[in-house]
Amino acid sequence: MNAPFGVRQFVEQLPKAELHVHLEGSMRPELLLELARKRGVSLPADDVAGLRRWFRFRDFAHFLEIYLACSRCLREPEDFQALMTDFAAHQAAQNIVYSEVHFTISTHVGNGVNGDEIAQALGEALTTAEAESGVLIRLIPDIVRNLAPAAADVTLEWALAHRDKGVVALGLAGLEGVSVAPFGEHFALARAAGLRTTAHAGEQCGPESIHEVLEVCRPDRIGHGISAVEDPDLLRALAAERIPLEVCPTSNVRLGYAESVARHPFERLRRAGVAVSVNSDDPPLFETSLIDEYQVLAAAFGYSRSQLGELARSAFEHSFLDDGLREEYLERFDAQLKTLLETTV
Numbered sequence: 001m002n003a004p005f006g007v008r009q010f011v012e013q014l015p016k017a018e019l020h021v022h023l024e025g026s027m028r029p030e031l032l033l034e035l036a037r038k039r040g041v042s043l044p045a046d047d048v049a050g051l052r053r054w055f056r057f058r059d060f061a062h063f064l065e066i067y068l069a070c071s072r073c074l075r076e077p078e079d080f081q082a083l084m085t086d087f088a089a090h091q092a093a094q095n096i097v098y099s100e101v102h103f104t105i106s107t108h109v110g111n112g113v114n115g116d117e118i119a120q121a122l123g124e125a126l127t128t129a130e131a132e133s134g135v136l137i138r139l140i141p142d143i144v145r146n147l148a149p150a151a152a153d154v155t156l157e158w159a160l161a162h163r164d165k166g167v168v169a170l171g172l173a174g175l176e177g178v179s180v181a182p183f184g185e186h187f188a189l190a191r192a193a194g195l196r197t198t199a200h201a202g203e204q205c206g207p208e209s210i211h212e213v214l215e216v217c218r219p220d221r222i223g224h225g226i227s228a229v230e231d232p233d234l235l236r237a238l239a240a241e242r243i244p245l246e247v248c249p250t251s252n253v254r255l256g257y258a259e260s261v262a263r264h265p266f267e268r269l270r271r272a273g274v275a276v277s278v279n280s281d282d283p284p285l286f287e288t289s290l291i292d293e294y295q296v297l298a299a300a301f302g303y304s305r306s307q308l309g310e311l312a313r314s315a316f317e318h319s320f321l322d323d324g325l326r327e328e329y330l331e332r333f334d335a336q337l338k339t340l341l342e343t344t345v
């Protein structure tokens, strides 16, 4: 990575928010090994180095295999607590003071784990993380569009029942080729109940997939949304209606949806006036971190420190924090950025 000198230190010190990161996809090989041993799940490797090699990206099917193996090792509430605690520590170490974590509850309920107990365990882990390291974490349970609508019912019910445990929004993930028509009502009900909404789209498929979710699910934000770059009218609409995109550059490159970071649409989206935030998606699976994401973007597009500051600010601005709390975070961010710009050269 040939980033200009000092960019990494600047990004490390920058207070950050992350809006698109999956809890199950954040499992480090060390924790996966520990949980697999505890729960008697066999994996293709039985040491950390072997798991790291297995994690190395091959194709989407391989990615799903790892993702599901991580999910299979989460059998008891304490496993979820361990994962969230580990995740929170990793966010704190990167100075990510606020995170919105995507989480597929229906997979775990389908594996026979009690949803209420999971909520309790995650809620406790969030409270402890906030008290101990000051990082605030909120949850986005997501509907998997290629699963039966019954799984989506589980997700919506869980989301509505556990707002006091940190749920802020309903999400949508899964294979983009599958119609979202069955899930419009889930999103309408979530919205009516006061939850915020976000949907993966325009990652695996073209701009028509973004049009489809905007029409059916009417999300507040779009996960990825990078293929909007192919549709000038859509770009104008996203900019005019202030619908932000949660962009994950390394994930897009690893999964083959962008050729390289240098050719990634990130800068074209930003220049078109679309609100973009920088995110890591599934960091250990793509061998990245949020700090790495800012760094590779800076290297590819030559962003200055104040431009990196603007990008970091955008994540706080488009978060699902309550208005009052968001203002507090933004004020604190602005003061810290000002100091950082004045004290670093």
Ligand SMILES: [Zn+2]
Pocket (backbone or CB within 6 Å): 020, 022, 102, 200, 223, 281
């Ligand atoms: Zn994602």
